[in-house]
Amino acid sequence: MDNITLKMLAKELNLSTAAISKALRDSHEISTHTKQRVQELASRLNYIPNAYAGSLRRRKSKTIAVVLPEVADSFFSLAINGIEAIAEQKGYHVLIYLTHENFSREQAILKDFQSGRVDGVLMSLTAETASYQHVCDLHAKDIPLVFFDRVCEEINTAKITTDDFESGYKATQHLIDCGCKKIALLSISNYLAISNRRLDGYRQALKDNNIKNSPINIYCGNDNAVNYRFIQRIMSDKERPDGIVATVEKLTTDVYLVCKELQLSIPQDLKIVSFSNLSSADILNPSLTTITQPAFEMGKAAAVILFKALEKKSFTLRDENYTMPSELIIRGSTVLQK
Amino acid sequence: MDNITLKMLAKELNLSTAAISKALRDSHEISTHTKQRVQELASRLNYIPNAYAGSLRRRKSKTIAVVLPEVADSFFSLAINGIEAIAEQKGYHVLIYLTHENFSREQAILKDFQSGRVDGVLMSLTAETASYQHVCDLHAKDIPLVFFDRVCEEINTAKITTDDFESGYKATQHLIDCGCKKIALLSISNYLAISNRRLDGYRQALKDNNIKNSPINIYCGNDNAVNYRFIQRIMSDKERPDGIVATVEKLTTDVYLVCKELQLSIPQDLKIVSFSNLSSADILNPSLTTITQPAFEMGKAAAVILFKALEKKSFTLRDENYTMPSELIIRGSTVLQK
DNA sequence: GCTATTTACTTAAACGGTTAAGTAAATTAT
DNA sequence: ATAATTTACTTAACCGTTTAAGTAAATAGC
Known part of the structure; x- marks a missing residue:
C-alpha cells in the first residue's frame, strides 16, 4: 500500500x-x-x-539522541526515564544509542550524528574513552551536546554530575568508621573524570585518616568473567582488603559471588559500599550499602538544559557544571543488621 | 560551521x-x-x-526500531544486546523506543513509523495492549515487523517466544514438588499472550496435581507502590499463599521486601519462582529460583528473521512461531540451601 | 471611484542526495 | 575505414516536504 x-x-x-x-x-x-x-x-x-522530507527541508529533526554505555545499569535506565519525561513534554523523539563501553562504537555513533540525524545529544562516555577528537568534531558542528555522569571535561559545554569527590570520600570514610583498615576501590576506568573524582575522594579520606598501604584503585575491565577472576584473586590474597568501594554497580555482584565462593562473610570479613541505584539493594544477602545518585533527576536536568539550547535561536551552551548530591544509604554490607 | x-x-x-x-x-x-x-x-x-537526503531519495533508512516496554528489566536489556549484535554485522542503525508500558505511547510510536522513519520493527507489547489496530495499521504499510517475547498473536508475522506454557507449568510443578499447597501467580497483564500461556501452564499443573482453591492469577499494575501494598495485603491474609510464581522480574523485589517486613521467611513460609534474567539472582537473600529465558538469543533470532525480510526484494514474513526453551534454575527461594 | 491593503491562494525554488537517460570521446570490432 | 561498443562522465528529474515570492480577487480606506 x-x-x-x-x-x-x-x-x-x-x-x-x-x-x-x-x-x-x-x-x-x-x-x-x-x-x-x-x-x-x-x-x-x-x-x-514523511519524516525524512520534512527533516531535510527544515534541517531539524525534532529528535535527540541519548548515548550510553549500556542499559543494564540501574543508573542509566533511570536517567533515560528522566530524559524521556522532558522530551515528551517538548514533543521530541528520543533515540537511544548504546556504545557497549566500546570506544570505536562511540566514535562511529558521534560521527553519524554529524549527518544531521539528530538535533542534540545527551551522553555519558565509555569507560575506554581517553581521547576526545570525535567529541570535538561533533561539538564543532554546533550540535548541542550535554554530558551527564560520565562527562568529558575537555569539552566546553554543560555537564551534569553528582558530587563524586564527596561521594568517594563519604563511602571511604564510612568504611573507616566501620573499622576497615585496608580498603580497595574498584573502578572500571582510569580515564573517566568521575572515576578520578571518586578516586580522589577515596584517597583524601585515607589520607585524612592516616591510612597507608591500602590497595588503591583496582582496575576492572568490561569482561565480566575476567573481572570475576580478578576479584577472586584479590580476595584470596592473605593481604586481602577488608573494605571495598565499588564505583560501578555490576562489580558488586562479582564481589558478593566471590565472597560466597571463598566463604568470606559480608560484613564481618569484608564490608562493601557500592555506587548503585538498584532497587534490589535491600534484598541482597546481605543488603547493600550504596551511594545512590539522583539518576532520574540528572536525566531530567540534562534534558532541560539541552532543550534550552535547542529552543533558543542563538543558542550557546556554556561550560557549566551542575552538581547534584548523591546519598549514602547504609545497609547490611557495612553494618551488621539486627 | x-x-x-x-x-x-x-x-x-x-x-x-x-x-x-x-x-x-x-x-x-x-x-x-x-x-x-x-x-x-x-x-x-x-x-x-546527510542522513535525511539519502533516506528520502532511496526510501530506505538502513535503520530498524526496537520497541520495548522498558529497559530496567534484565530480559530486555539482554535482548537488545542480541539485536544489536546482528544489526551491527548488517550495517544497520538500531533505534530503541520505550513505551513505559503505556498503550498510547505504543500507538504514537507505531504511528510515527508509518512516516517511513525505519525500515523494520522489532517489538514487545505493552502489558496494557489489548487492541491491535495500531499494529495492523503498521503491518498494512508493509513495514516488516517481528515480535519477540510479548508477541501479538493477532498479526500474521514472525514471532519469537519461549515455551511459556511449559515454563508456567514447570515453575508451578516445582513449587508443588517443594510442598506448596496454595500457589499464587503474579502477573502484570490479562491481555498479553505470554501471560496467558504462563497462566495456562500454571493452571494445568494445579489441575494435574489436584490442587484447588489456589488464588489464581493475581494481577499487578505498572505502579510499584501500588503493587507493593497489594502484595502486602495478600501476604498479610491468613489464607496467604505458600508459593508464588512471579511472571515478571520486578514483582520479585516487592515480594522479598514484603516478606522481610512481615517477618515471613523464604523459603520456609513462602517459596517463590520468578521469571528473571537477573545476574544478581544468586546473591539475593535467599538466592532466587528463576525461570531464565535465553534473552540474548531471542534478540538475535528476532533480528535475523527481520533482516531476512529486509534484504529480500520480495519479502514475505509469514505467520511463524519460533519457540525457544527457558530454563528452571533452582536456588534458595524454593529449596533450603546448605 | 480609485488606491492600498488584506485574503487566500499558487508557483517555484529549495533541502541534499540518487539515478535514469543522454552524450561526447575513446576504444574495439569487422 | 566505418560502425558498434565502451568509458566516463553530465543533465535533469525525483524523493516529499517547506517556504519565499508572486498574484488575483476581495475588502478597506479616503
Missing part, C-alpha cells in the same frame, strides 16, 4: 501542495473552510508526513 | 554532483583516477552525507 503524500491530498482537493502544507500547519494564510477540508481529508486518509 | 555537501565537493573538483555521488559509492561508471580524487577530498574535508 503506497503512502499518502501531500501531492495526493493536493490533487484530490484541487489545491497546491503548498496550500495543503500550510493548512496542516494551521497557517493564517489559509481560510478556515479550506483548512477544515484539508484536515478532514488528511485524517480520513490517515496522512502521515 | 556549515556542513560539507556533495555540491561543494563537486564544485571543488569541477565535476557534477552525480559523478561525486557515484564515485563515493564506488560505481564502475567512474574512472579509478577520479574516484581517488573524490575519495581523497571527501575524507580530507570529512564529508558526511
